[in-house]
Amino acid sequence: MAHAPREIILAKNLGFQYVGAPRAAIQGIDLSIKENEFILLTGPSGCGKTSLCRCLNGLIPNFYQGEWTGELLVDNLSVTTQLTSELSRRVGYVFQNPENQLFALTVEKDIAFGPENLGLSREQIRQRVDEAMNVTGTLPLKDLAPYELSGGQQQRVALAGVLAMKPSVIVLDEPTSFLDPRTAEDVMRATDDLREGLGLTIVVVEHRLDLVARYAERIVVMDGGKIVADGNLEETLDEKFDLLEGLGVGVPRVSLLWTMLRRDGLVSGKVPTHVESAALSLGGMMNQ
Amino acid sequence: MSLRTLEGFKFSTLRTPVHLLDPRTKFLIVIAVVVPALLFANIYVMIVLLLSQLPLLFVGRVARRWALSLRAGVFLSALIFVVNLFTGSYLSAIALTLRFLVLLTSFSLFFMTTSPDDLGLALDRIGAVRWLSRRWLGYPNALSFTFTTAVRLVPTLAVDAQTVVDAQRSRGLELDKGNLFKRIRNYIPILIPLLLIAIRRSLELAEALESRGFPGKEGRTSLFQLKLRPADYVIIVLCLFVIGVSFWIFFHYKIPVL
Amino acid sequence: MITLEKVFFTYRSGQTALQDIDLNIVGGDFIAIMGENGAGKTTLAKHLNGLLKPSQGRVLVDGEDTRKVSVAKLSRKVGLVFQNPDHLLFSETVKDEVAFGLKNFGFAPDVVDSQVVRTLEALGLAEYAETSPFLLSGGERKRVALAAILATEPDYLILDEPTIGQDYRQKERLRNFILQLYSQGKAVVMITHDVEFVAESNPKVILLSQGRIVARGPADSVLSKDELVRRASLVRPQMSRLFSELTKYGLPGDVVDVHRARLLLEEKLSEAKVRVPQNS
Numbered sequence A: 001m002a003h004a005p006r007e008i009i010l011a012k013n014l015g016f017q018y019v020g021a022p023r024a025a026i027q028g029i030d031l032s033i034k035e036n037e038f039i040l041l042t043g044p045s046g047c048g049k050t051s052l053c054r055c056l057n058g059l060i061p062n063f064y065q066g067e068w069t070g071e072l073l074v075d076n077l078s079v080t081t082q083l084t085s086e087l088s089r090r091v092g093y094v095f096q097n098p099e100n101q102l103f104a105l106t107v108e109k110d111i112a113f114g115p116e117n118l119g120l121s122r123e124q125i126r127q128r129v130d131e132a133m134n135v136t137g138t139l140p141l142k143d144l145a146p147y148e149l150s151g152g153q154q155q156r157v158a159l160a161g162v163l164a165m166k167p168s169v170i171v172l173d174e175p176t177s178f179l180d181p182r183t184a185e186d187v188m189r190a191t192d193d194l195r196e197g198l199g200l201t202i203v204v205v206e207h208r209l210d211l212v213a214r215y216a217e218r219i220v221v222m223d224g225g226k227i228v229a230d231g232n233l234e235e236t237l238d239e240k241f242d243l244l245e246g247l248g249v250g251v252p253r254v255s256l257l258w259t260m261l262r263r264d265g266l267v268s269g270k271v272p273t274h275v276e277s278a279a280l281s282l283g284g285m286m287n288q
Numbered sequence B: 001m002s003l004r005t006l007e008g009f010k011f012s013t014l015r016t017p018v019h020l021l022d023p024r025t026k027f028l029i030v031i032a033v034v035v036p037a038l039l040f041a042n043i044y045v046m047i048v049l050l051l052s053q054l055p056l057l058f059v060g061r062v063a064r065r066w067a068l069s070l071r072a073g074v075f076l077s078a079l080i081f082v083v084n085l086f087t088g089s090y091l092s093a094i095a096l097t098l099r100f101l102v103l104l105t106s107f108s109l110f111f112m113t114t115s116p117d118d119l120g121l122a123l124d125r126i127g128a129v130r131w132l133s134r135r136w137l138g139y140p141n142a143l144s145f146t147f148t149t150a151v152r153l154v155p156t157l158a159v160d161a162q163t164v165v166d167a168q169r170s171r172g173l174e175l176d177k178g179n180l181f182k183r184i185r186n187y188i189p190i191l192i193p194l195l196l197i198a199i200r201r202s203l204e205l206a207e208a209l210e211s212r213g214f215p216g217k218e219g220r221t222s223l224f225q226l227k228l229r230p231a232d233y234v235i236i237v238l239c240l241f242v243i244g245v246s247f248w249i250f251f252h253y254k255i256p257v258l
Numbered sequence C: 001m002i003t004l005e006k007v008f009f010t011y012r013s014g015q016t017a018l019q020d021i022d023l024n025i026v027g028g029d030f031i032a033i034m035g036e037n038g039a040g041k042t043t044l045a046k047h048l049n050g051l052l053k054p055s056q057g058r059v060l061v062d063g064e065d066t067r068k069v070s071v072a073k074l075s076r077k078v079g080l081v082f083q084n085p086d087h088l089l090f091s092e093t094v095k096d097e098v099a100f101g102l103k104n105f106g107f108a109p110d111v112v113d114s115q116v117v118r119t120l121e122a123l124g125l126a127e128y129a130e131t132s133p134f135l136l137s138g139g140e141r142k143r144v145a146l147a148a149i150l151a152t153e154p155d156y157l158i159l160d161e162p163t164i165g166q167d168y169r170q171k172e173r174l175r176n177f178i179l180q181l182y183s184q185g186k187a188v189v190m191i192t193h194d195v196e197f198v199a200e201s202n203p204k205v206i207l208l209s210q211g212r213i214v215a216r217g218p219a220d221s222v223l224s225k226d227e228l229v230r231r232a233s234l235v236r237p238q239m240s241r242l243f244s245e246l247t248k249y250g251l252p253g254d255v256v257d258v259h260r261a262r263l264l265l266e267e268k269l270s271e272a273k274v275r276v277p278q279n280s
Helices: A049-056 A107-116 A122-136 A151-163 A181-198 A233-239 A241-247 A253-263 A275-287 B023-039 B043-059 B063-072 B074-087 B090-113 B116-125 B127-137 B142-169 B180-185 B188-210 B230-252 C041-048 C094-104 C109-122 C138-150 C168-183 C195-201 C226-231 C238-249 C258-275
Strands: A007-018 A026-034 A038-042 A066-074 A091-094 A169-173 A201-205 A218-223 A226-232 C002-010 C016-025 C030-035 C056-061 C078-081 C156-160 C187-191 C204-209 C212-218
Touching: A007 A049, A026 A049, A026 A066, A026 A201, A026 A226, A038 A049, A049 A066, A049 A091, A049 A169, A049 A201, A091 A151, A107 A122, A107 A151, A122 A151, A122 A181, A151 A169, A151 A181, A169 A181, A181 A201, A218 A233, A218 A241, A226 A233, A226 A241, A233 A241, A241 A253, A253 A275, A253 C238, A253 C258, A275 C238, A275 C258, B023 B043, B023 B090, B023 B116, B023 B230, B043 B063, B043 B090, B063 B074, B063 B090, B074 B090, B116 B127, B116 B142, B127 B142, B142 B188, C002 C041, C016 C041, C016 C212, C030 C041, C030 C195, C041 C056, C041 C078, C041 C156, C041 C187, C078 C138, C094 C109, C094 C138, C109 C138, C138 C156, C168 C187, C168 C195, C195 C238, C204 C226, C212 C226, C238 C258
Parallel strands: A038 A201, A038 A218, A091 A169, A169 A201, C030 C187, C030 C204, C078 C156, C156 C187
Antiparallel strands: A007 A026, A007 A066, A218 A226, C002 C016, C002 C056, C204 C212
8 A cells, every 4th residue: 555655844934044134035935845756946046945955954054044933844853953963864965066065085985974974883884885886876986086076977976975874855956057968967867766766855956947847746936035836847837937937947948939839829738848748749739 | 486396295096005004104104214313413314214215105106206396395405405504514414404305205205195084084093183173173083074174175276276376367467577565465366266265165065064964973983994904013113113223322322413 | 360270289297188279269259169078168268368378289369379478468358257256256345356457457547447337337236336246146246257357348258157057037148248249349259068058049159079179150050960969968959859859840950049949830830720720
């Protein structure tokens, strides 16, 4: 019997204002995330996406000081009562710049860093490191120095380091900004494979929707610190296209194309979110 | 003094017998060289100390880089030589210049064959360091970690430094023109961005580390451990012997410069 | 005009970075240099203002060989905007930052002031004139860096990865700005791997791979060539991939821009509507 996926993140009226900031970075956030979801978090620059992510693993309020309002439960733990080191066992964070999150002399030592902080035995650490390397395909890189790797390899190592903590949620904050398009696609695909293989919950922050549209089922859109749209990706793109475009979100070109044609009455039906579905839909229109 | 001298202190990942020695052993080798070098001002002693390190340099395959760094250290050696000519005999000037080279070689050998990680592991085992670390920073491994992270950031920051120089030159900054005062001022547009970049990198790194559980309630368990092997024991005994003999000779005989 | 004649470049470490590069850049050009990481794009850019000199061949800027002229002098004509603005910023205020280049080039104080004001206006930074550049957001700092280079009005502007970290609106503003610049007769060279941005801006594309130019031409022709695009670790623009699936309907395969795509499809679909009786 399949059980209903449990709620793994629950935010109620969550808000945060950094010390010395003129206004709140996020406010009135109500958000519920279930296990194994793949969520795309997007919005214009400065909308609070990164701040929200920082709350999820405890960087806010532990690393960043400020005023906290509302409630945030991660895996039933209240974030304000936990240290980042505790929350890091449940929520992993992959940062935008691959270079500044890797620092050990070899890939293997870098991946081992996380588990080394968990009070595990050496055998347990060894096991986790090996598993993480296998699952991310980074085993051949294990004796190389992080700064010798390409950007894509670095992000995979960063992912491995996070996976070694065995979290249930992984947050990736614009993980492909510095990567070339092909590598970006590889990283996104690998992330989705991991989600399926390990039953993880994934939150990806990204401006360019086309990179993630194939994998994310749900989209959360922020503007000015608030959530302005939250729902199924395809439906939201279909019903709230103008809102997204108006916010300056990088809607997929195929979606834009379809919307324009639909406005002229030349096509009908749901907005496609990626190339394959667009080709099918357009093909369908041609054949009529 | 060019940046080439720094090459003589950069660690390179090789697996020579020298590299595989425990860092504590290697540091003891440094002590075993430094002690006689400082106790005596005898030219023969200096030559012996210098020559005895050559096999280590070759086995460790760092001889070429050591030679390069020596070349860059020629200026400082010449300075020491000249200064000592004025304050003593020319024999003592030779001895003291040789001493400088011996010490330089010793530290250079150590840093070229010891990885910052292993250094950190070694530091972690030293009770005094852990105690200090706990008093100042709250955690026993914080101090050694700070040290090794700083070392790791050096190559990255070196690249940043070059980029900053390139970027500012592209705005018309000329670093080789003007009087001394102007030249010093011209380094402000280099130092400030570099400082801020270093700070930003450290902050981002700190965030990433905290997001991976550092420092953890239970303290850290290291996957890798330092282990003393037979070769280490042999060398340790040898070094202790050399140190002991040096002190004994020092207290019983007067060794002249030549 | 900037001319690269049979330029080869090898780093001191022995690594060859550029091979047999022949290239001309004239005022009014809008060029995108694309290629995988390590293809030599930034190395090429640094040759344009003399930061690097070729190992073989030569680079001429308005007739002068870059080996014979200082970087400072070349920077008056060739403005190179580095990818990370933090490598440039050091002043107390945005105003001072933008004035730095002007002062280095010896402009009179009143000219410096008026240029600073003009440039800040043009880039929407006027409100931050007295602000410390370090208090600004990432996107704003990128604009300050751009302003700092533009203030001296170089004839050739080289932008290294200007779209990284920018959201769509910021990219649109950048595109419009670039359009303004090259229609004024300046040359704009952009190093980028942002395929969609290039598809929508229609520059001339130069594709570098392992130090060689492997393709050059208009964006829609170069970016539609799957084999080449892949080798450069890029992905074809969405429109190109879409139209590959639609060639069986008689549509061309070299479409990269969404607006051209729309026009073509409007035609095709209107035809179809006319021929087929309307279903209710």
